[in-house]
Amino acid sequence: MPFSPDLDELKTLRQELHQNAELSNHEKKTAEIIKHYLSKYDPDEIIENIGGYGLVAIFKGKKKGKNIGIRADMDALPIAEHLELTYSSTTENVAHKCGHDGHMTMVSGLAAYLHANKQEFGDVHLLYQPAEETGEGAERISKGLTEKNIQLDYLFGLHNLPGFAKGEIVSKKGTFAAASKGMVIKLTGDTSHAAEPENGRSPVLAISRIIAEMTDAHKNHSFSALTLATVIHVQMGEIAFGTTPGYGEVRITLRAMEDNDMNQLTHIAENLVKESAEEYGLDHDISYIESFPATENSEALFETIKEVALSKDMTFNEIEKPFKWSEDFGHFKKITQTGFFGLGAGESTPGLHNKEYDFPDDITENGLQMYIGLIEHLAKNV
Numbered sequence: 343m344p345f346s347p348d349l350d351e352l353k354t355l356r357q358e359l360h361q362n363a364e365l366s367n368h369e370k371k372t373a374e375i376i377k378h379y380l381s382k383y384d385p386d387e388i389i390e391n392i393g394g395y396g397l398v399a400i401f402k403g404k405k406k407g408k409n410i411g412i413r414a415d416m417d418a419l420p421i422a423e424h425l426e427l428t429y430s431s432t433t434e435n436v437a438h439k440c441g442h443d444g445h446m447t448m449v450s451g452l453a454a455y456l457h458a459n460k461q462e463f464g465d466v467h468l469l470y471q472p473a474e475e476t477g478e479g480a481e482r483i484s485k486g487l488t489e490k491n492i493q494l495d496y497l498f499g500l501h502n503l504p505g506f507a508k509g510e511i512v513s514k515k516g517t518f519a520a521a522s523k524g525m526v527i528k529l530t531g532d533t534s535h536a537a538e539p540e541n542g543r544s545p546v547l548a549i550s551r552i553i554a555e556m557t558d559a560h561k562n563h564s565f566s567a568l569t570l571a572t573v574i575h576v577q578m579g580e581i582a583f584g585t586t587p588g589y590g591e592v593r594i595t596l597r598a599m600e601d602n603d604m605n606q607l608t609h610i611a612e613n614l615v616k617e618s619a620e621e622y623g624l625d626h627d628i629s630y631i632e633s634f635p636a637t638e639n640s641e642a643l644f645e646t647i648k649e650v651a652l653s654k655d656m657t658f659n660e661i662e663k664p665f666k667w668s669e670d671f672g673h674f675k676k677i678t679q680t681g682f683f684g685l686g687a688g689e690s691t692p693g694l695h696n697k698e699y700d701f702p703d704d705i706t707e708n709g710l711q712m713y714i715g716l717i718e719h720l721a722k723n724v
Contacts (some may be wrong), residue, residue: 344514344615345445345454345458345714347451347454347455347456347706347707347710349703349706349707350376352367352703352706353447353450353466353522353703353706353709354452354624354705355375355379355401355447355450356443356444356446356447356701356703357404357428357429358375358433358643359372359376359438359443359446360374360427360429360430360438360446360700360701361429361431361432361439362375362431362432362433362435362565363418363431363433363436363438363443364416364418364436365416365417365419365420365436365611366417366472366473366474366475366476366478366479367394367395367417367472367476367478368395368417368474369394369396369416369417369473370380371393371582372393372416372417372446373390373391373396373397373416373470373472375417376397376446376450376470378487378500378648379398379450379566380397380450380453380468382453382458383453383454383456383457383545384536385399385400385401385453385456385468386400386401386465387399387400387401387402387430388400388685389486389490389690391531392422392471392483392486392487392490393471393472393479393481393482393483393484393485393486394472394473394478394479395416395487396416396469396470396471396472396482396483397468397469397470398467398468398469398470398483398487398492399453399467399468399470399651399719400451400465400466400467400468401456401457401460401461401465401466401467401468402461402465403460403461403462403463403464403465403466403468404460404461404462404463404505405462405463405464406463406464406497407462407463407464407520407721408463408464408496408500408523408532408720408721409464409465409466409467409493409494409495409496410464410465410466410467410490410494410496410497410716410717411466411467411469411494411496411497411498411669411678412449412452412466412467412468412469412497412498412499412579412713412716412717413449413469413470413471413498413499413674414442414445414446414448414449414450414468414469414471414499415442415445415446415471415472415474415475415479415499416442416446416470416471416472416474416479416603417472417475417476417479417520418431418433418436418437418438418439418440418442418443418473419436419437419438419440419443419472419695420435420436421435421436421437421439421607421695421697422434422435422436422437422697423437424697425697425700427700429587430497432584437696438701439471439694439696439697439699440475440651440694440695440699441501441502441629441687441694441699441701442454442474443501443701444505444701444702444703444705444706445499445500445501445502445708445709447705447706448467448709448710448713449469449470449713450708451706451713452466452468452527452657452710452713452714453468455710455714459550460716462721463563463720463721464495464720464721466717467492469483469497470598471483474633474669474670474671477523477626477632477633477634477668477670478670479670479720480670480672480673480674481670483674483688484673484674484676484677486723487677488677491506491694493678494678495678495679495680496632496643496678496679496680496681496720497674497678497680498643498647498680498681498682498683498711499671499680499681499682500668500682500683500684500685500715501667501669501682502613502648502684502685502686502687502689502694502701502709503518503683503684503686503687503703504687504688504689504693504699504707505687505689505691506659506686506687506688506689506702507657507686507688507689508686508687508688508702508705508706508708509656509657509685509686509705510656510657510658510659510684510685510707511647511651511656511657511658511659511683511686511712512661512684513639513644513647513648513658513659513660513661513682513683513684513687514639514644514660514662514663514664514684515639515641515660516638516641516644516662517567517599517600517636517637517638517664518637518638518639518664518665518668518669518682518683518684519636519664519665519666519668519669519671519672519682520568520597520598520599520634520665520666520667520668521598521599521600521603521604521634521635521636521668521672522595522596522597522598522633522634522668523592523595523596523604523608523630523632523633523634524574524593524594524595524596524630524631524632524633525593525594525595525596525611525628525629525630526591526593526609526614526627526628526629526630526631527552527589527591527592527593527594527626527627528589528626528627528628528629528700529545529548529549529580529589529590529591529615529618529619529624529625529626530545530563530588530589530624530625530626530627531543531544531545531589531622531623531625532586532588533579533586533587533588533589534585534586535562535572535584535585535586536584536585536586538585538586540588541649542586542588543584543588543623543624544586544587544588544622545578545587545588545590545623545624545668546578546587546590547577547622548590548618548619548621548622549578549590549592549616549623551614551621552592552614552618553576553709554569554572555590555614556573556594556611556614557571557572557573559571559607559610560612563607563610564602565598565600565607565664566599566600566602566603566605567598567599567603567664568598568599568663568666569598569599569604569606569607570595570596570597571594571595571596571597571599571607572594572595572597573592573593573594574593574594574595575583575591575592575593576590576591576592576593577590577591578591579588581626582603583588584684594611596608596611597668598636599636599663599664600636602635604636610614612628612675612688613638615628621648631678634668634669634670634672635671635672635675636664636674637668637669637671637672637680637682638670638675638680638682639680639681639682639683640671640679640680640681642679643679643680644681646680646681646716646719647683647712647716647721648660649719650712650716650719651683651712652710653713653715653719654668654712656708657686657714659686665684667694668713670680681716683712685705685709685712686705687701687702687705688702690706697702
């Protein structure tokens with residue numbers, strides 16, 4: 343008999359998670375809510391505080407087999423709640439404007455299914471991952487799984503997609519979403535009187551060169567796919583008209599559809615910074631934050647996602663080009679085969695990270711049924 347989820351219960355869970363929105367690396371209350379909900383369905387084991395406030399709930403099969411992971415991201419965004427909801431976020435200037443509350447709810451819905459349908463072969467791991475928005479959580483969870491000798495054979499995840507019809511399944515062979523990372527460049531020289539710039543070491547010309555050449559990097563170098571460098575912040579000197587600056591920072595978002603292109607773009611950027619610093623007699627420092635590898639589907643798991651969607655009579659949309667936004671799910675491809683897809687959230691639904699956005703509860707069952715279908719499909723093809 344097909345599994346019928348308690349959608350009212352799941353809606354209540356989603357709204358509780360929404361009310362208690364927490365930023366990356368602060369998801370303590372979120373983890374407590376999830377753990378309390380899962381405990382009703384008797385997982386064989388719950389691993390807490392993995393990768394931060396992450397959780398892994400394990401439902402063991404009757405016999406050894408392929409181990410499947412289903413991942414949800416936990417963190418909210420530093421955006422104030424704008425909508426007047428009965429379940430509005432109670433955390434000041436923090437709200438679930440990316441739909442991670444819905445992602446957690448869909449994965450949590452699997453607990454009731456796995457409790458009622460113990461798998462014949464292999465274990466199912468429900469992964470609740472902190473700090474997706476900052477690009478930290480997936481890598482930490484991966485490390486935690488390795489340390490605990492947990493080997494996943496497959497890992498699936500999804501992201502809701504405003505702009506696509508509700509319930510539509512969206513995926514792609516190979517790269518699904520871009521790689522990106524934040525490059526922080528620090529240039530240090532010496533201040534001088536503004537009337538005597540020759541007596542100082544100003545970063546102004548080095549910064550000008552870096553901005554110009556990185557902005558046009560995609561035009562002046564050969565890449566295999568879309569590759570961009572976007573200057574997002576520049577800081578230099580002080581508001582003091584008598585002083586020539588002696589220090590400056592440039593922050594650039596590097597973005598590429600392929601990891602090889604990202605490596606090439608990074609090499610180009612680092613060489614440019616080094617050359618510019620040497621040319622103008624500056625010390626330099628380079629660091630990176632919010633690093634997201636490309637999110638990729640193995641060919642086999644893409645076909646599995648497609649087959650399951652069609653078997654569930656869901657519309658399947660195979661897109662031609664990857665999404666230009668990034669998802670830290672890409673870190674998981676280092677430890678297992680990965681499958682990722684989008685779930686249409688409605689063509690008129692406000693965009694992700696928009697203050698008007700709220701996860702549409704009426705797509706919860708679509709995501710849950712996809713996850714159930716993936717588990718059942720792989721169980722039949724051990």
